Amino acid sequence: MTPFDAVAPSAPSAGAWEGVAWALARDLRLALRSKAEIGVQLLFYVIVVSLFPLGVGPEPALLRALGPGVLWVAALLASLLSLPRIFTADFSDGTLEQIALSPYPLPALISGKIAAHWLTTGLPLVVMSPLLGIQFGLSGNELSILAVGLLVGTPTLSLLGAIGAALTIGLRAGGGLLALLILPLYAPVLIFGAGAVDAVRAGFSASAQLSLLGAGLLVAIVGAPIACAAAVRIALD
Amino acid sequence: MRFAATLFANVDFSLGNGEMLVVTGANGSGKTTLLRIASGLSHAAHGALKWRGIAVAPFDAELRASVLYIGHATALKDEFTAEENLLALSSLHGAPGGERAAVREALGAWSLDRQSRLPARVLSQGQRRRIALARLNLIRRPLWVLDEPASAIDAADVAQLERLIASHLSTGGIAVIATHHDLAIHGARKRMLRLS
Numbered sequence: 001m002t003p004f005d006a007v008a009p010s011a012p013s014a015g016a017w018e019g020v021a022w023a024l025a026r027d028l029r030l031a032l033r034s035k036a037e038i039g040v041q042l043l044f045y046v047i048v049v050s051l052f053p054l055g056v057g058p059e060p061a062l063l064r065a066l067g068p069g070v071l072w073v074a075a076l077l078a079s080l081l082s083l084p085r086i087f088t089a090d091f092s093d094g095t096l097e098q099i100a101l102s103p104y105p106l107p108a109l110i111s112g113k114i115a116a117h118w119l120t121t122g123l124p125l126v127v128m129s130p131l132l133g134i135q136f137g138l139s140g141n142e143l144s145i146l147a148v149g150l151l152v153g154t155p156t157l158s159l160l161g162a163i164g165a166a167l168t169i170g171l172r173a174g175g176g177l178l179a180l181l182i183l184p185l186y187a188p189v190l191i192f193g194a195g196a197v198d199a200v201r202a203g204f205s206a207s208a209q210l211s212l213l214g215a216g217l218l219v220a221i222v223g224a225p226i227a228c229a230a231a232v233r234i235a236l237d
Numbered sequence: 238m239r240f241a242a243t244l245f246a247n248v249d250f251s252l253g254n255g256e257m258l259v260v261t262g263a264n265g266s267g268k269t270t271l272l273r274i275a276s277g278l279s280h281a282a283h284g285a286l287k288w289r290g291i292a293v294a295p296f297d298a299e300l301r302a303s304v305l306y307i308g309h310a311t312a313l314k315d316e317f318t319a320e321e322n323l324l325a326l327s328s329l330h331g332a333p334g335g336e337r338a339a340v341r342e343a344l345g346a347w348s349l350d351r352q353s354r355l356p357a358r359v360l361s362q363g364q365r366r367r368i369a370l371a372r373l374n375l376i377r378r379p380l381w382v383l384d385e386p387a388s389a390i391d392a393a394d395v396a397q398l399e400r401l402i403a404s405h406l407s408t409g410g411i412a413v414i415a416t417h418h419d420l421a422i423h424g425a426r427k428r429m430l431r432l433s
Contacts, residue, residue: 092310
């Protein structure tokens with residue numbers, strides 16, 4: 001072994017993208033080892049959405065009017081269900097300490113974790129939603145706008161939700177508090193997401209709502225990992 | 238490195254290359270807290286932590302690139318095999334030895350060859366701790382901060398740990414170790430700190 005130099009830094013500075021790739025690859029691998037959790041969340045989504053036609057009756061006009069809102073609210077709840085997973089396990093087994101002490105920038109590592117969370121929890125909802133939309137008698141055009149809206153909106157849900165998950169790391173009543181913290185932040189995503197489908201049904205273009213969802217996503221991509229990193233450091237201190 | 242905090246009634250020490258600090262004290266005397274501060278995980282209520290003569294805040298980039306912290310928690314994923322766990326942890330710290338061969342060698346050094354393909358969930362406490370300690374073989378950092386490294390491992394593994402620490406110190410490394418075991422490190426410039 002060569003001796004440590006007393007002055008020069010010992011490890012090369014690590015790049016942000018490598019950090020994103022590390023966290024993304026590891027969390028995807030972990031998720032694939034516990035497929036049941038992905039299945040539970042997806043099944044929850046399907047069941048919540050399917051309960052509504054049973055509850056409000058089979059009136060086609062009513063279901064068509066309710067459909068977009070129901071699908072979006074169910075997506076919000078399903079997303080909420082999976083949020084604690086982002087940090088809880090890593091915190092309790094000590095991995096989060098190692099992640100925070102890694103030479104990679106912490107926001108980059110957290111970005112990778114959030115991306116993995118979306119790929120395993122958000123994307124399945126997006127893929128499943130047109131199928132569930134048919135239950136509500138949505139037209140082809142409405143279904144495609146619904147899917148596009150969810151495709152842009154669900155990453156925002158993962159990003160905003162990760163802030164809440166990071167703030168509630170290690171708290172005993174974390175789950176309930178997380179819902180209280182995060183659901184109000186989800187409201188704009190719900191309004192524009194469901195609003196996009198309503199606009200199409202009324203014969204307007206959905207581009208305004210979709211653009212706002214996209215803008216929200218960009219802001220969240222920039223801001224959320226930094227906020228999460230600050231919260232994680234506070235949790236470890 | 239320099240450190241002072243009124244929490245431990247004016248603890249102040251500095252370590253040069255090749256020096257180790259052994260922190261002892263009763264349960265709850267603040268050994269873990271002191272080690273977390275030294276590794277940059279927690280901030281001290283009073284006083285400062287200096288690395289290479291410069292005061293550093295917790296999670297300082299320079300310190301992160303220099304420290305290897307092994308705490309009570311083993312940072313192992315139950316779903317991953319011993320080998321996958323070590324691969325993930327060493328690449329997280331940018332270790333050039335992120336390759337499988339280096340990981341196998343490290344597992345062999347801790348006599349875990351036979352367990353390398355088993356998921357961590359089925360391993361015993363001592364085996365898990367040895368996987369955590371195998372990071373010492375893989376990740377090269379000048380500053381080691383080890384919290385009770387010798388707990389749950391047997392005599393042969395304690396000897397292996399002592400050899401690793403001795404070789405780390407002889408190449409100019411620094412170690413801060415909280416322990417109940419009396420680690421026999423030959424030829425080490427050793428300081429003792431007893432927290433009460």
